[in-house]
Each structure stands twice: as C-alpha cells, then as structure tokens.
C-alpha cells in the first residue's frame with residue numbers, strides 16, 4: 001500500500017504494542033488503511049504474525065489485509081490469520097468436534113459431522129420438508145418458489161445462531177412483533193415446524209448447517225477449556241474491521257476474548273451496517289468501545305473530492321431535512337454529478353447506450369483506468385447485465401460482474417452434461433417433464449461438439465435420437481443425402497460420443513461426479529468436441545467452460561459424499577439430476593478470482609459494491625426509479641429487524657417503522673456510495689424502465705429536488 | 717507471461733515446474749481448472765486421499781490438545797487404526813508436547829515469496845528443530861526423496877523464516893532436521909541441514925525462482941509419463957485415458973497419493 005498516512009493515522013498505527021484501540025469514522029476516512037499499517041507495524045516490531053487474527057464480517061472485506069500478507073516486501077515468517085465468524089467456527093468445530101460428539105448425537109457419538117453447503121441445505125429441506133408441506137398444506141397463503149422458501153427457513157435458523165436466541169422461539173418472536181392477520185401467524189407457525197424438523201434431522205445425522213456450526217462453536221466449544229485455550233493462547237493480537245457489519249455473537253465473542261489479548265484494534269464504520277438483513281448489529285458493535293483503552297475518530301475524507309463531498313452534504317440535507325454543519329461549495333456540487341440527457345432518457349435502451357458511450361469516453365478520451373469505474377443498479381438482472389457487457393464490449397471496454405451467486409444449473413454446459421447423464425443412465429426414473437426431449441439433444445450437441453451449427457444439430461437429433469437413445473450416425477445407410485448434409489466429420493464425432501455412451505452403459509455405472517469427469521476428459525475436451533482447448537479460438541472461453549464443469553463436478557461430488565453418509569441406498573446420480581432439474585442444486589458458486597480486481601469496469605448490484613468497500617473514481621447509478629433502492633427484499637417467512645437483539649420485547653412493528661427503515665436504508669446506501677466515490681456520479685434515468693413501465697421511485701424524487709437546488713444555486 | 721506481484725511459490729508449484737513447465741503455467745498462472753480424471757481408479761484414489769487427509773487431521777487435532785483416547789474412538793478404518801497406533805508410539809518418543817501443527821511460513825526470495833506449509837514443526841529439548849512430514853502413501857527411498865522440491869524448500873524456509881520460534885534468533889542450519897514419517901512402516905527418512913547445504917539450496921531455489929519469473933514460454937514436458945496422471949492430458953493432446961494406479965511407480969511421484977495431499981493443502985490455502 002503506497003498511500004501516505006496523515007499525522008493522526010500515523011499516531012494510531014504507532015500506538016504501543018499493548019494498546020487496545022477503538023477506531024471510528026465514516027467510510028473513506030482511511031480506517032482500513034490504519035488497520036493494514038497496524039498489522040505491518042506489529043510484525044515489524046517483532047510480534048509473531050502467527051499470533052495475529054484479522055477478523056472481518058465477510059472475506060471480501062479482508063482484501064487489503066490479504067494484499068499486505070502477500071506483499072513480497074514483507075518480513076519473512078508465519079502468516080497472520082484472516083477469518084470470519086463462519087471460517088473460524090468451521091475450523092474450530094472441524095478440529096474439536098470429538099469434544100462435543102456426545103451432544104450432537106447420543107446414539108452414535110463418534111462419527112465425524114458433515115458440513116452442509118447451502119445447496120445441500122436446500123436439497124435436504126426439499127427432501128424432508130416437501131412431503132410435510134404438501135401433506136399439511138403449509139404456507140398455502142404465500143406465493144414463493146421452493147428455493148426461496150427454503151432459503152428463508154435457513155435464514156431464520158442463521159438469525160437465531162448469529163443474534164443468539166433459541167431457534168425454537170422464532171415464530172413466537174415474529175408473531176409478537178408482527179401481529180397481523182391469522183394467515184400470517186400460520187405462516188410463522190409453519191416455518192417454526194419446518195425449522196424444528198430440519199434441526200432435529202441434522203442433529204440425528206450429524207449434519208451441520210451454518211447455524212448449527214456457529215451455535216456449536218459459540219455455545220459448546222468456545223466455553224470449553226481445550227479449544228478456548230488454543231484460540232486465546234495463539235491469537236494475542238486482534239484486528240477486527242467493519243465491526244458494524246458483524247453480528248452480535250461475534251461481538252460477544254470479542255467481548256470475552258479481548259481482556260486476555262495483548263493488543264486490539266477495533267474498526268467501526270459509522271452509518272453503515274449494510275448487512276443488517278444478515279444479522280449485522282451496529283449497536284452491539286459500538287458497545288465494544290468500552291473494552292478499549294483509547295478511542296480515535298477519523299473524520300476527514302481520503303476519498304471524496306471537494307465537489308463529491310459537497311454533493312454528499314446537499315443530498316444528506318435533502319433526505320433528512322436537517323441542515324448539516326459541513327462544507328457546501330456552491331457551484332462545485334454540480335461538477336460531481338451528471339444526468340442522462342433528455343434526448344437519451346426516454347427508453348431504457350437509450351439510457352444504457354448513453355452509459356456505455358460515457359464509460360467509453362472516460363476510458364478512451366480521458367484515460368480513466370477501467371477499474372476506476374463501476375456501474376450499479378439496486379438489482380442487476382441478467383438482461384441488464386448482458387446489455388451492459390455487450391455494449392461495453394462493442395466499444396472496446398472490458399467489464400466484469402460481481403453477483404452474489406451464479407446459477408450453475410442455467411449454464412448450457414451444465415444442461416448438456418445433465419442430458420448426457422440421463423442418456424447414459426437409461427435405468428433412472430425421471431419424471432416425464434424432465435425426460436430428455438429432442439430440444440435437449442439439440443442443445444447438448446451444440447455444446448458438446450465443436451463448430452456444429454443449429455441446422456446440423458437439429459438434423460442429427462431428428463434422425464438419430466430414437467426412443468430416448470442416440471443411435472450411431474454410421475448406421476444411416478438409406479439416406480445418403482442426409483449423411484452428406486450432416487457431413488462425415490460431424491458424423492464421426494457424433495459416433496465417438498455415442499460409442500462412449502454405449503461402452504459406459506455396458507459397464508458398471510460410475511458415481512455421478514466421476515461420470516462427468518470421465519466424459520469431460522475422455523470425450524468432450526478432446527479434439528473436435530465442445531470443450532476442447534484451442535489456441536486459435538479464445539482460450540479463456542475454454543477455461544471458463546471447464547471451470548463451470550469443474551464446479552458441477554465439485555457440487556455433485558460433495559452431494560454424493562454427504563448422501564452416502566445419510567442415505568447409502570439412494571442412487572445419488574439420479575437424485576442429483578432430479579435436483580438440478582428442480583433448480584435446487586448446482587447453484588451459488590464463488591466467482592473466480594474474487595481476490596483480484598481485474599482491470600475492467602465493474603458491473604454490480606449496489607449493495608455488493610458497498611460491501612466490497614473499494615472506492616472508485618466514477619460511479620454510474622442505474623434504474624433510479626426502481627423500488628428496490630428503498631424496499632427490503634420480500635421475505636414473508638422472516639424479518640431482520642424484529643429478529644434483531646435491538647428489537648424490544650413486546651414492541652410491535654408498524655407501518656411507520658417500515659417507512660422509517662426504508663428512508664434510513666436509502667440514506668445509508670446513497671451516502672455510502674458517495675463516500676466511496678472520488679470524482680463523479682452519473683445518474684442513469686429513463687422514462688420507461690426495463691419492462692417498459694413508467695414509474696417514479698424515491699431516489700428519483702431526491703434527484704429531482706437536487707436538480708432544482710442546483711439550478712437555483714447556479715442562477716443565484 | 718509476467719508473474720503477478722503477489723505470486724507466492726510453494727514446493728508443489730516448484731515440483732510442477734520441474735516436472736512440466738506447461739503444467740505450472742496452466743495450474744498457477746492461468747488458474748485453469750481442467751476437471752478430467754487423474755487416474756483410472758478414481759474411487760480408490762479418492763479413498764486413499766481421504767484416508768491420508770483423515771490421518772493428517774487426527775495428528776492436527778492431537779497436537780492441539782484433543783486427548784488421544786477420544787480421537788482413537790473416532791477411527792473406524794482398520795488401516796487408519798494401525799497408522800494411528802504407530803503415530804502415537806513414534807510421536808511420544810520423538811516429539812515434545814508443544815509442537816506447531818499445520819504451520820505456514822513464508823519468506824521473501826528472489827523478489828517473490830516462497831511458502832512452506834508444514835505438518836509439524838517442533839523445538840526439541842536440545843534446542844534443535846524438527847520438521848515432520850506425515851506420509852501416508854507408500855514409503856519412498858532416500859535418494860528419491862532427496863531429489864524432491866519439498867526436501868529443498870522446507871528446511872530453507874524454516875532457516876529463513878523461523879526466528880520467532882527461536883525467541884527471535886535465527887535458527888542455525890545445523891539445528892534443523894526434516895523427517896518424512898511413513899505411516900506404512902512407522903519409520904522415518906531424515907535429512908539434516910548444514911550451513912553449506914543451506915547456501916547451496918538457497919542459491920538453487922533463487923535461480924529456479926528467477927528462471928520461472930523470466931520465462932515467457934512454458935514448454936510441455938518431454939517425459940510423457942508425467943502426462944498419464946495429469947488432468948490436462950486432453951488440453952495438451954497427450955492422450956485420452958487416465959493412468960492406471962497399478963502402473964504408478966517411483967518415477968511418477970514420490971508417494972503417489974500423498975503428493976496430491978500436499979498440493980490440495982497448498983492450493984486451498
């Protein structure tokens with residue numbers, strides 16, 4: 001990190017080696033820079049890096065610390081540990097589980113527990129709860145997809161673990177704070193029954209979902225002598241960053257850990273707490289200040305230009321109705337904001353074109369670095385992302401996207417492998433709507449065979465997909481014209497694939513992951529097939545496709561290994577394909593290279609960008625009429641505010657609370673984004689939205705007011 | 717291709733480069749995942765890997781204070797039980813109670829970082845340091861092990877980055893010993909470090925790191941035996957079918973399965 005520190009930053013970094021410091025301030029004031037320099041300073045002063053723990057709410061927020069650890073000019077030795085509550089609890093439970101074996105399952109105490117990924121949680125909920133839901137007509141008054149329903153049930157369990165209350169009191173808490181109609185009360189009761197069933201099953205089979213892993217760590221292992229001695233003897237220096245985005249149990253853990261530490265630096269960002277929907281609690285975070293010997297505050301921005309800072313003040317005043325005691329530079333504010341011109345703001349596509357043109361001009365004419373530009377929307381739909389990526393690409397500007405998860409099952413490569421798996425396992429019982437159809441074969445052939453066009457793929461499927469089976473091309477004898485249209489080259493490749501499937505069928509079936517892996521290695525990545533690596537074509541495409549297949553194989557392997565433990569008689573291959581078809585599995589994979597920021601324009605949902613905590617020069621805010629800027633996610637089975645530690649028992653959630661939290665949320669997002677902007681924001685507005693509807697969102701109203709204020713200022 | 721500034725070398729990366737520069741490029745520079753099978757006996761291979769991991773995990777748990785009798789109760793597999801019993805006997809006689817399991821040390825070398833992830837490092841009563849590497853594959857001959865990058869990297873990194881284990885003082889090379897412990901026999905193959913050997917090994921590693929950093933082309937290996945158990949086979953057009961475990965010999969790797977265990981640990985790190 002080559003930034004120069006201010007005097008105040010230097011003072012904090014150089015604090016004595018036994019200091020316990022609380023550092024607060026708004027975003028962009030250089031707090032994380034202090035954290036990184038403090039880490040360097042501790043090591044330079046002889047503190048073994050082995051004894052330093054950097055604790056963050058999510059690993060992406062630790063990027064500046066990772067960069068320091070990977071700095072080739074650093075001192076040799078051990079490494080500081082970077083952890084989240086999730087990784088720490090996983091590690092401790094994984095190492096010390098024999099000490100709590102008897103609590104997990106009395107009958108079968110000493111088998112290693114299995115950690116459940118989010119897709120396995122979805123699967124088990126589907127398997128366990130679906131029959132109960134159907135039988136008892138649960139959740140009949142809500143319209144919600146199964147994956148969303150299950151993720152809200154999991155979310156409720158996670159809240160109980162992260163906030164620290166028994167999972168058996170979920171419905172009671174929700175009903176007490178949200179006493180609406182009888183129907184809603186039933187929904188909470190149904191949710192309670194479901195989480196109880198799921199938790200009992202996990203305990204019986206020694207399965208740890210995230211919530212059980214955290215609660216086993218916090219409630220059983222942290223109080224236990226052996227793991228506690230390991231943690232507290234090893235980690236004597238703690239740097240905890242973005243405390244306000246962390247949860248009450250993390251804060252409680254720190255509260256008990258800090259008194260025995262040699263030093264601590266707790267970093268607290270004011271007016272943030274963007275992860276509240278995941279249990280973040282700024283009040284319990286701030287209460288840790290009392291454990292520290294010195295509190296520092298950083299208030300001068302190290303990010304915003306004077307114009308952006310002035311814009312921040314104007315907008316904050318408009319949104320709160322309060323006059324702030326802060327510098328407003330009349331005439332300068334306008335330099336920090338630009339709006340879609342009227343001539344390009346009628347249709348959404350016009351606005352997107354304007355965004356792409358403006359980005360290209362910044363990069364190509366003003367020589368702005370690509371990674372200093374982000375394009376944000378409250379929600380980033382696939383179509384919007386695609387429109388942006390393709391428009392930028394056509395203007396020669398590379399871009400990359402950050403999305404919370406990537407739906408693997410929607411990838412053509414995955415669909416092709418699932419189709420081939422069904423063709424190779426003719427004994428599988430598949431529901432009629434998911435049996436292989438001609439359309440699936442055409443799509444599979446387009447993915448599996450290099451250079452094959454749609455016409456030939458359709459011809460092959462028409463004449464060689466018979467009775468649910470692929471028949472060899474070489475056996476076409478009566479139709480030479482057809483052979484010629486398909487060509488011998490493609491015919492030969494097709495036969496190689498068919499031959500491989502026939503040989504596989506004749507032998508003992510493999511596990512599903514090994515089947516995918518063999519098919520990939522022995523056929524699909526060989527010359528002439530769709531995943532073959534060729535230097536002439538774009539090699540990155542081949543690597544990206546192979547990575548998708550690798551993710552599918554990882555997912556199916558972990559599914560097989562877990563299922564073998566709990567249901568050894570199940571045909572895991574058939575079950576896996578069934579779940580992928582149902583959209584339950586093969587989801588949520590970490591994007592590649594999350595530790596690197598490529599030299600490209602970032603396209604991301606606004607919250608994802610906020611949580612990556614990396615300032616940039618230029619921001620584009622799109623879809624300002626969208627309600628998603630202010631509205632919480634629709635979550636009929638849960639509610640983050642009333643399941644928080646700060647919600648007083650007996651208080652009822654009102655419409656007024658709803659509006660107030662919406663306003664507060666918008667204020668935090670808008671100011672949070674501005675504090676991470678160095679030079680300018682571009683506001684992308686169109687009269688008609690992506691779907692052609694005309695709307696007026698709260699954010700637009702604010703910008704209208706702002707425009708009026710700015711015009712008055714210029715006319716004065 | 718230029719190495720990223722934060723590139724960190726490990727012994728298995730260097731081994732990959734030595735075995736096949738193209739594999740090094742694909743795996744670490746291009747970050748190419750290529751999910752083909754490495755062996756024809758995939759499940760057997762997986763079971764071997766899992767058993768190896770399980771053993772390492774037990775040793776780790778034990779070093780952190782989980783009582784041996786509690787751990788013994790968790791073992792169901794017969795091989796693992798035998799390995800565990802051998803381990804308990806050997807460690808009682810050779811390792812002090814305080815030991816550093818799963819320790820990662822990183823040192824700057826030739827404008828890069830070189831990392832070693834040890835199974836165990838322990839300071840013995842006489843003030844010397846013992847590095848132990850648990851090997852759950854088949855036992856290897858001394859000559860073969862001496863040639864491995866691991867044998868080169870582990871002592872050098874401890875000598876250069878282990879001060880904090882020695883009250884802040886550099887560890888004298890003569891006080892460093894590396895022991896490969898074989899679960900199949902309960903015996904070790906040991907390598908001692910000397911000042912002269914440290915100088916030579918460090919020079920060799922420096923020149924290797926520099927030559928990798930200066931490389932622009934990463935050629936495919938000429939020894940096609942390396943391709944038999946390599947997942948990039950189809951990418952390199954070096955065959956269709958994976959190698960057969962029965963045909964794996966010393967030439968293909970020091971201990972077959974546990975070589976990959978080292979890799980997995982480093983990659984996941």
Ligand code: SF4
Nearest residue numbers: 736739936943946952
């Ligand atoms: S297949 Fe052979 S040439 Fe290719 S990377 Fe592997 S070892 Fe090297």
